[in-house]
Amino acid sequence: ETGVTQTPRHLVMGMTNKKSLKCEQHLGHNAMYWYKQSAKKPLELMFVYSLEERVENNSVPSRFSPECPNSSHLFLHLHTLQPEDSALYLCASSHDRAPPGAKNIQYFGAGTRLSVL
Amino acid sequence: GQNIDQPTEMTATEGAIVQINCTYQTSGFNGLFWYQQHAGEAPTFLSYNVLDGLEEKGRFSSFLSRSKGYSYLLLKELQMKDSASYLCAVRPLYNFNKFYFGSGTKLNVKP
Numbered sequence: 001e002t003g004v005t006q007t008p009r010h011l012v013m014g015m016t017n018k019k020s021l022k023c024e025q026h027l028g029h030n031a032m033y034w035y036k037q038s039a040k041k042p043l044e045l046m047f048v049y050s051l052e053e054r055v056e057n058n059s060v061p062s063r064f065s066p067e068c069p070n071s072s073h074l075f076l077h078l079h080t081l082q083p084e085d086s087a088l089y090l091c092a093s094s095h096d097r098a099p100p101g102a103k104n105i106q107y108f109g110a111g112t113r114l115s116v117l
Numbered sequence: 118g119q120n121i122d123q124p125t126e127m128t129a130t131e132g133a134i135v136q137i138n139c140t141y142q143t144s145g146f147n148g149l150f151w152y153q154q155h156a157g158e159a160p161t162f163l164s165y166n167v168l169d170g171l172e173e174k175g176r177f178s179s180f181l182s183r184s185k186g187y188s189y190l191l192l193k194e195l196q197m198k199d200s201a202s203y204l205c206a207v208r209p210l211y212n213f214n215k216f217y218f219g220s221g222t223k224l225n226v227k228p
Contacts, residue, residue, distance in 0.1 A: 002159045002161060004159065031214055033214070040125070040220060041220055042121065042217070042218040042219055042220045042221075043204070043206075043216075043218040045215060045216070048214050048215070050214060055214070056212075056214070056215065090159070090160070094214065096213075096214065097213065103148065103150075103165045104148075104208075104213060104214075105150070105162045105165065106150075106162075106216060107159075107162070108152075108159040108160045108161070109159055110157070110158050110159040111159065113157075
């Protein structure tokens with residue numbers, strides 16, 4: 001148990017569906033992240049929220065829409081996805097700012113395995 | 118650009134020692150992290166290096182050479198449960214919240 005919980009663990013959706021991924025952290029962190037993990041490729045950072053404000057958006061298509069209503073919850077809203085969006089979507093959290101020399105480790109959830117048909 | 122390289126896959130025998138290498142080229146450097154990820158599970162933090170040298174934590178050790186852009190993760194007394202993917206991640210100097218990950222090294226431990 002890493003303190004970061006993602007639901008659902010598995011999701012199958014058609015290209016015209018709308019669904020949402022949920023992430024919740026119980027670590028007292030104030031920064032949260034969405035990553036995409038595809039087979040044999042590096043984790044790709046999608047979005048970063050710091051103190052509930054989006055501070056990073058790595059050229060992600062608009063069919064992915066993040067939402068961070070408070071420092072403990074993060075959502076990824078999905079609509080009109082493409083088959084190439086099938087991947088493992090990982091959420092992570094960390095402290096936004098840590099004292100000099102601190103590690104500022106990111107803690108990950110187990111991910112949502114998404115299949116787009 | 119950012120470039121993190123790791124071997125794709127390695128195989129080692131139970132009880133042995135294995136070294137997983139990671140080389141990186143990034144815009145500035147502010148720490149290197151190793152994570153372990155079992156299939157279907159969350160990546161979990163293993164080690165952190167920001168200064169040159171060796172960090173030891175039980176059966177796992179991690180080494181860093183900033184001048185060479187090089188790190189390795191050393192696993193001793195391998196156990197079957199060590200079969201997993203090992204991810205190397207580098208934090209650049211200019212963005213405290215941004216990690217650049219390698220593709221991961223899948224380690225197979227055989228009896």
